[in-house]
Amino acid sequence: MKILVTGGAGYIASHTNVELLNAGYEVVVIDNLINSDKESIRRVEKLTGKKITFYEADICNKEALEAVFEKETIDAVIHFAGLKAVGESCQIPLTYFDNNLCGTIYLLEMMKKYDVKTLVFSSSATVYGLPESVPITEDFPLSVSNPYGRTKLMIEDMLRDIYQADNGWDIAILRYFNPIGAHESGEIGEAPNGIPNNLLPYVAKVAAGELDYVRVFGDDYDTPDGTGVRDYIHVVDLALGHIKSLEKLKQHPGLVTYNLGTGVGYSVLDIIHNFEKACHKTIPYQIVERRPGDIDICYADAKKAKEELGWEATRSIDVMCEDAWRWQSKNPKGYAK
Ligand code: NAD
Ligand code: UD1
Numbered sequence: 054m055k056i057l058v059t060g061g062a063g064y065i066a067s068h069t070n071v072e073l074l075n076a077g078y079e080v081v082v083i084d085n086l087i088n089s090d091k092e093s094i095r096r097v098e099k100l101t102g103k104k105i106t107f108y109e110a111d112i113c114n115k116e117a118l119e120a121v122f123e124k125e126t127i128d129a130v131i132h133f134a135g136l137k138a139v140g141e142s143c144q145i146p147l148t149y150f151d152n153n154l155c156g157t158i159y160l161l162e163m164m165k166k167y168d169v170k171t172l173v174f175s176s177s178a179t180v181y182g183l184p185e186s187v188p189i190t191e192d193f194p195l196s197v198s199n200p201y202g203r204t205k206l207m208i209e210d211m212l213r214d215i216y217q218a219d220n221g222w223d224i225a226i227l228r229y230f231n232p233i234g235a236h237e238s239g240e241i242g243e244a245p246n247g248i249p250n251n252l253l254p255y256v257a258k259v260a261a262g263e264l265d266y267v268r269v270f271g272d273d274y275d276t277p278d279g280t281g282v283r284d285y286i287h288v289v290d291l292a293l294g295h296i297k298s299l300e301k302l303k304q305h306p307g308l309v310t311y312n313l314g315t316g317v318g319y320s321v322l323d324i325i326h327n328f329e330k331a332c333h334k335t336i337p338y339q340i341v342e343r344r345p346g347d348i349d350i351c352y353a354d355a356k357k358a359k360e361e362l363g364w365e366a367t368r369s370i371d372v373m374c375e376d377a378w379r380w381q382s383k384n385p386k387g388y389a390k
Contacts (some may be wrong), residue, residue: 055079056299057127057169059112059160060134061105062089064243065175065232067097068292069131071241074101076296081125083118084134085111088246090388096240112156115163122167129171129302130164131295132157135204138250139179139346142201153204161215171223172212173298178230178284178314178351180206187318188354191228191310198346209310216308223306225298230284230314230353232291234373235380242380243288244387252324253285253373257381260332267336269321271343276350280321284314284352287368287376297364314353315366323370331374332382 056073060066061082067089073080074097082094082105094107106125110117112134121127135153136142142149164170181189182196197203209226216222233253235242248264249255258264272279294313301309319327325336359365368376 054128055081055126057081057083057121057125057130059083059130059132059156060089061107062086062091062093063133064089065229065288065291066131066133067093067241068236068288069133069295070097070105071100071236072289072292072296074103074105079106081106081108081121081127083108083110083112083121085109088136090244092388093241096388100236100238100240112160113152115159118159118163122163122169127167127169129173129299130160130169131173131299132160133175135175137201139199139201140250142204143199146200149200149204154207157208157211161211170221171299171302173225173227173295173302174208174212176205176209176226176228177202178228178312178353180209180228181351183348184351187350187352188316189312189351190354191312191357213308220307222308223302224308225302226308226310227294227298228310228312229291230286230312230351232288233285234287234289234368234376236289237376237379239376239379239383242377242384244384252321253377256325256328256336257377259336260328260334260378261381261385263385265337267325267338268341269325269338270341270347272340273343274349276320278320278322281347282318282320282350282352284316284318285324285370285373286313286315286366287373290315290366290368294358294362294364297362301362309361311358311362312353312355313358313366314355316353316355318350318352319370324374327370328374328378330371331378
């Protein structure tokens with residue numbers, strides 16, 4: 054089975070590519086490398102001993118996209134391509150709408166034209182907005198508070214409408230919680246440009262001595278230690294959720310939506326202390342103001358994915374931190390030479 058992976062050079066996609074290739078799928082990648090490096094493709098090939106067909110192209114370029122569908126006989130698409138920085142999306146919302154929404158529309162048009170109607174889509178827990186309670190189940194009300202989140206919710210809505218109009222489509226909407234960690238080899242991992250926004254890569258850079266200290270955004274939240282609580286999930290567990298989703302769509306076609314999380318919440322201080330254990334160093338931190346837009350607590354009810362997909366996250370927070378540290382230590386500059 055040949056899978057088109059959009060955004061296939063990126064962080065979550067590169068880990069998914071490893072699992073796809075190991076499971077015997079053929080992988081075709083389209084990525085414009087706006088937030089990634091072709092080296093990730095080479096490393097995945099090295100790790101698996103298998104080839105990836107790589108197209109360096111923008112999914113917003115209809116001709117380039119069509120050329121891929123024309124040349125390859127695609128069976129299913131996993132759609133990761135998109136811009137994902139919440140803060141940036143508030144500054145340049147149109148760029149986010151153009152890239153994430155138009156790119157998805159062109160992709161869906163091409164899938165329809167070439168009769169490829171199986172899609173796995175990268176959504177986010179951000180579509181739950183400010184949840185009324187935790188754990189969060191898939192039927193919680195949906196809302197968003199920033200342009201990035203809006204693109205995710207709008208794409209979800211588009212997919213529901215498309216399925217409503219033609220239930221020949223098979224669609225899995227996967228709502229990721231907070232992916233962290235790296236492949237156990239330390240060969241592939243998250244390589245953010247510039248100073249990271251997200252907690253884990255920031256902590257890793259402090260541990261490596263590249264940044265002075267972690268700024269903990271608020272210690273007056275309604276959580277056990279006052280710092281924000283999130284559902285951190287190992288990126289390899291997340292990757293495996295995509296394989297299970299493809300299998301599910303094959304056996305039971307339809308439109309399905311799953312939370313991909315662990316069901317367990319950890320605070321910012323928990324993460325810092327677990328990372329200290331992994332890197333055997335003290336990680337300096339300071340409590341600073343809350344970050345605007347942050348919520349106090351967010352974690353998944355992960356039962357639906359367990360019952361219906363036969364998938365659950367198995368890697369512990371210790372493993373997440375150890376693997377993130379191995380990647381950081383082996384690749385202090387990410388994929389750059
Ligand atoms: P990433 O930036 O590493 O990967 C996205 C990839 O898409 C990059 O390689 C980028 O170059 C590519 N891309 C972007 N726009 C493109 C376009 N127009 N044409 C072709 N390629 C394009 O991000 P990631 O963390 O691996 O996230 C993958 C997906 O999962 C994204 O859709 C993201 O919104 C979603 N997601 C991520 C997280 C997270 O915390 N990392 C959480 C929830 C959802
Ligand atoms: C962010 C995105 C969300 C996306 C998710 C997964 C925002 C507002 N939300 O979620 O849309 O789906 O990433 O990638 O950006 N923290 C610090 N210091 C830091 C960085 C973070 O204390 O330097 C805290 C935050 O306040 C939060 C926790 O760490 O409590 C996790 O933050 P982060 O990694 O940025 O993820 P989210 O905000 O959960």
